[in-house]
Amino acid sequence: MDHIIDWDDAYSNRAYIPGADAIAEDWPVRSKAFRDQLGRAGRLQADIAYGPHVRNRLDLFLPEGRPKGLVVFVHGGYWMLFDKESFSFTAAGPVAAGYAVAMPSYVLCPEARIGDITRQIGEAVTHAASLIEGPIHLSGHSAGGHLVSRMVSSASPLPPDVLSRIRRTVSISGVHDLRPLMKTSMNQTLRIDETEAGRESPALLQPAEGMEITFWVGAEERPEFLRQTALMEDAWGAGAKVNTVVEPKRHHFNVIDGLTDPDHPLVRALLVL
Secondary structure (H helix, E strand, C coil): CCCCCCHHHHCCCHHHCCCHHHHHHHHHHHHHHHHHHHHHCCCEEEEEECCCCCCCEEEEECCCCCCCCEEEEECCCCCCCCCHHHCHHHHHHHHHCCCEEEEECCCCCCCCCHHHHHHHHHHHHHHHHHHCCCCEEEEEECHHHHHHHHHCECCCCCCHHHHCCEEEEEEECCCCCCHHHHHCCCHHHHCCCHHHHHHHCHHHCCECCCCEEEEEEECCCCHHHHHHHHHHHHHHCCCCEEEEEEECCCCCCCHHHHHHCCCCHHHHHHHCC
16 A cells, blocks of 8 residues: 555546536436326335434335345445435335335534434344345445445444345445545545444454455556455455456446446346346
8 A cells, every 4th residue: 555645646536537417416306207207106205214313204105015134225425525415216126026215314523423423323224124024135335335344344244134134245436444434635524533434444444244245446447446446355355245347348437337237247246146
């Protein structure tokens, strides 16, 4: 890591993705269209409370007929941006495949610390699990990739009965070692210190017993995200069933598009189809 001098640049995605702002601005548009479609069909249960804060809310998207199980998708944004409404469109693929999808918002930094967000996502997954029977599949993007990996670590906040239901986790472009972020300007908001980095970095933890996890990343992402993905393959390879996919022609902002198609390899990896 010593050869990287500018850590802000290492984690800067927008500067290296042509049309990045337009892509991000289109996410809520695509999400509203999907929400409206399922709302009209009576298959959206919006703003279900899983905790006391106004952002402790999740949306539940339902398939036609009885769900085969539950998918929980956790959005990214470096733990300090976005909400569930921005990423509703990513539920389309799993819903079309017959799964219910829960999508939580969470209290962002600096109001919360990353450890607080970990606990919130544990509460969201636990509450969603009480609403839908069957196997649980976790996925998240960027900071969300960190959070779902954290859910299936040996220090998971999930109760044993919920953890035992998890069949597959897919961390998409996840940030799994928080220590480099301490050297970025973002840390004025994130407030990561050595103690929290050690406690909340999946790369510094062990996987929970019996976990299956895929680390998915775009081939055109910043080198740091490729490095973080390879790091997890090394760190967890001996203790979990690990698969790594580097998807061609994908960058940090379009790598989640595969979740919209039930036949895409990303959805198939998540649902074990």
